[in-house]
Amino acid sequence: MEVTVVHHPLVDHKLTLLRNKHTKQPVFRRLVEELVTLLAYEATRGVRVVDVDIETPVTATRGIQLAQPAPLVVPILRAGLGMLEGMLRLVPSAEVGFLGMIRDEETLEPMTYAERLPNDLSGRQCYVLDPMLATGGSLGGAVQFLVDRGADDITCICLLAAPEGIEKLQGLLADLHVPCKLIVAAVDERLNEVGYIVPGLGDAGDRLYGLAE
Template sequence: MTEHTAETVPHLTVVDHPLVAHKLSMMRRTETSTAVFRQLLREISQLLAYEVTRDLPMTTERIQTPICEWDAPVLEGRKLALVSILRAGNGLLDGILELIPGARVGFVGLYRDPVTLKPVQYYCKLPSEMGERVTIAVDPMLATGNSSAAAVDLLKEAGAKNIIFLCLLAAPEGVARMKEAHPDVRVVTASLDERLDEKGYIVPGLGDAGDRMFGTK
């Protein structure tokens, strides 16, 4: 299995695709309903999944087609680990699982203290043999980066070595924090937004992804 280093992996990849940009703009609109927001998130997660899995290691397997035997390309190594950072990460997770149904799934529960903006852990359940899997951590928002960096800390403590962080939106402050804390982790996002506001929300952003996905406030 290929392992990436800080020298060989670009820290940030912004997925530049018309469908991604269009669907993201629809999600940003205040008037977009919960049902439509949820559907768009599922659709965009599948588009992002193509980019985030582009460099998965491959091997060949001898198969029989209706015409002949053939050395067919297949994924190499253990199945992927998809790790949702609760609760909003589940929106991205569901869409990716439709493309990669055999992936192993883990969950990390963190919430951001509204005063300190620091992460507080309340749950962590991960697949076995993390060190032998490509691990994709998913969370729609990379804002301050504190919760994301803390989640990656937990993944590494469980043995994960080849980690990609997938998000819908990223703020420059969050990208910088992740690079400082985990320079070996590649960040893949649909958009690098302008900044954070005084409350730690991404600008222009789309509000609280979890609230908009689940219809809560």
């Protein structure tokens, strides 16, 4: 798995604001969208395109456009929804599927509770949105789900990742033999005893949408 940490002053600036526990919820949501757009620019560097002939106001020329089938963006519910608009701002013609993955807080293993995706993903480039790659369970489960449906090229976009999560995802991908890239704003120090990223930014879902009681 190719891991890319996007180094840019604006990425670091927005991430610093997201980490700050005093950043208010509306500002947090807007920052997530803005940061994802910056990460998506790097994530889509390998998006599939085809050559096209067009007419400019001056002459005929040749350009490129996104290939079909369109890229498929898959936010992992619920926190991944906060990243969706930032991604679609850059790739508005992408299609969107949804995958509900939840982590069992005792075993830290993923469970699928909802999905709205094509049954056949053969030939599809998929972009998975999940703010935090912590234990790697949810994101790993999502990647496995997409591969089982035929996806042959997957890019995961996360705000933050922990080394433990990257290692787990790499182990999973070693057995799947499907090209996968991970795009992040930062790789943090470690996980704490309850599976949260340190220093992290807290629970991304709660900070986006409030507490889920």
